[in-house]
Amino acid sequence: MTTEAIQERLKPIVKPYVNNQENFNNLTSESNFIEDLEINSANLVDIVLDVEDEFDIRIENDDMEKMINVEATVNVIQKKLANK
Amino acid sequence: MIGNDIVDLAKADRESNIFRLRFLEKICSQEEIKLILSNQNSTHLYWRIWSMKESAYKAFQRKCKFETAFNPFAFSCQLYDSQNGRVCFKNESVSVQTIHTDEFIYSEIKDNVHKNCFFGSTSDFMDHLKDKLKLNSIPEFQKTKEGLPFVNLSSQILEVSKTHHGNFQAFQY
Structure with a gap:
């Protein structure tokens, strides 16, 4: 799956937890979940679990640790899909 | 050291289901999960442990200047009584x-220097500091380039640690 396609599928997963709508509307690969989208850290686990369900993958702690922005999250998903 | 974290329980209940498959395993050790599941109020104990880990994360990030990461499993909690614990x-x-x-x-790092706590909006906090410290003008709430809050007096x-969740x-400081 292309980076763009993964990012498109990631958007509706992240959306319910976003507190900065403007930055979400201008989402880029560099958008940081906490700093830019103002997602509360308590919700990061919900996003990780939603990503696992949506892409039918399992994310270990080492990978979860990096999932704080769009690019890193897309990379983790891409790697997991490639290894399926 | 300085670090605090607040959880709005109504908001947390709406947004997260701690009993969801694999939820607790992402955040907690097996020992912590046992404590949570054997407690009468598992959800509240989970949020206590979460807020302890998050407070410690903020404190160590400030001290060690590590890059932002989502690594709650790297912080392990011991509970001494209903209020006190160690991370x-x-x-x-x-x-x-x-x-x-x-x-x-609400969790807070116990520290001899940063003993004070204020609940309210940022502007109320600035007014409070002005009165308490008898300042001539209202101070400004700022952040370092690493995103660490402070007030320039x-x-x-x-040094300030700020936490916000839902209504709280x-x-x-």
Whole structure:
């Protein structure tokens, strides 16, 4: 799956937890979940679990640790899909 | 060290289901999961442990200047009683105190320097500091380039930890 396609599928997963709508509307690969989208850290686990369900993958702690922005999250998903 | 975290329990209940498959395993150790599941109020104990880990994360991030990461499993909690506990990170540990009400759970690193806590909006906090420290003008709430909050009091820099969730906000300073 292309980076763009993964990012498109990631958007509706992240959306319910976003507190900065403007930055979400201008989402880029560099958008940081906490700093830019103002997602509360308590919700990061919900996003990780939603990503696992949506892409039918399992994310270990080492990978979860990096999932704080769009690019890193897309990379983790891409790697997991490639290894399926 | 300085670090605090607040959880709005109504908001947390709406947004997260701790009993969801694999949820607890992402955040907690097996020992912590046992404590949570054997407690009468598993959800509240989960949020206490979460807020302890998050407070410690903030404290160690400030101290060690590590890059932002989502690594709650790197912080392990020991609970002494209903309020006091300790969080270990690598070879270090910090004492954490937690306040629990019907509406929120609030954890704060126990520290001899940063003993104060203020609940309210940022502007109310700035007014409070002006009155308390008898300042001539309202101070400005700022963040370092690493995103760490502080207040510039002209004579000194006041380190602050801020936490906000749903209807609640608190400052440790």
